[in-house]
Amino acid sequence: MLYFIGLGLGDAKDITVKGLEIVKQCSRVYLEAYTSILTVGKDALEEYYGRELILADRDMVEQEADEILRGADISDVAFLVVGDPFGATTHSDLVLRAVNAGIQYRVIHNASIMNAVGCCGLQLYNFGETVSIVFWTDTWRPESFYDKIKKNRDLGMHTLCLLGEGRKVYEPPRYMTVSQASGQLLEITICVGLARVGAEDQAIRAGTLSQLATCDLGGPLHSLIVTGNLHPLEVDMLRLSAVTADALQGLRAADSSTYTS
């Protein structure tokens, strides 16, 4: 039997009683090492379970699945996953390989962020599609998550934003903070403030919503534009009145492909 066992979200004791009993009796115990982190490390888990854990990173699961499945038809092998086994990464590939090899499998569920998020008081029923917000780089600023959030809001739904990992091969993972994610979201909303239009001292300032929140455009009358899709020519124009040189960095990477000029 191949057991997929969820470890929950906190520490070693968040495994279920059933899961712990199975871990203690399996011939080999793998620990999935790539989708999420507990507050404790492998050593603490090994000590609490009283078992040696074999770290299984993405490469191993994809390329050495046969090794993981070895002997699982005649003995028990456990595959431990932080959260629920079918939360973030579904292990469909490993399941299908097991089934094809005539090996039975069983899932021991546990909490994952997809349901535990209900602790904040928002109804799980009212969540739409979950999105992932990834780290932006100077040249890669994907914004598809924004459109999904907008779709959800249009339907009156909440959106759970899973915050990105920035791991590159052979680098330790880095985890996005709520502050970083909020900053990226703020940068997406490009606005234009206008004051005293037509007067000699008219002022136009383009920037993110947060930039404009601290921008003094002087006496009345003021107007504010919240931009939608932007034509590349519009972007060029807005740059003329950008609050700061990099104020419009957040402009949508898809712009030039959205419009044909």
Added chain:
Amino acid sequence: MLYFIGLGLGDAKDITVKGLEIVKQCSRVYLEAYTSILTVGKDALEEYYGRELILADRDMVEQEADEILRGADISDVAFLVVGDPFGATTHSDLVLRAVNAGIQYRVIHNASIMNAVGCCGLQLYNFGETVSIVFWTDTWRPESFYDKIKKNRDLGMHTLCLLGEGRKVYEPPRYMTVSQASGQLLEITICVGLARVGAEDQAIRAGTLSQLATCDLGGPLHSLIVTGNLHPLEVDMLRLSAVTADALQGLRAADSSTYTS
């Protein structure tokens, strides 16, 4: 401390190790008795936990919250919930009462259907709004779940349909089956089959998709209409060619209010 402890989805051993330790040490242990069921009953839980459990039905949680909270500022009280504590019913009311009474609370998460459903192989990321399908009666046939499913499908999202409880006060609960829910979904899709229109032996049959699937309209040519919103007059007309007398029972209750005649 007031502990909200998730029990998971299966049997007594699906509680987490942490949850079990807390249950054993609390001065009183309540078992929420109204949102879901385990495969085992209260007796089996009491035996495994080694603790007496106080059943807390909806009335008690709403009307005797003070009794549940009694002494939780100086000792520990546990409130057990099948699945995750913030899965189906959020216990926001109880949380707020505790906080207002100066009682600290803590949540011990566990699996619930909202995340465990990932075991079927569909990505949790790709689920839209969750819907509830309730038992229809002769006079009450709500279909709002259909519109939500459609919205999700329009966005390319899967829809988890939680199947209704039919409990009335002082009656044992009954639980909707997949078969019953599928039947209700099938009844919603009213279609019209037409054969040899204009010929002497033309045939028109209106019914649910499943009825038309077993309906022989004879020789060619055939056409099929999948209906959208129906005007009350259209409904009257379709009844003339209904496959069976009750074929159009499933027609949308909202029809007469959707249109003004």
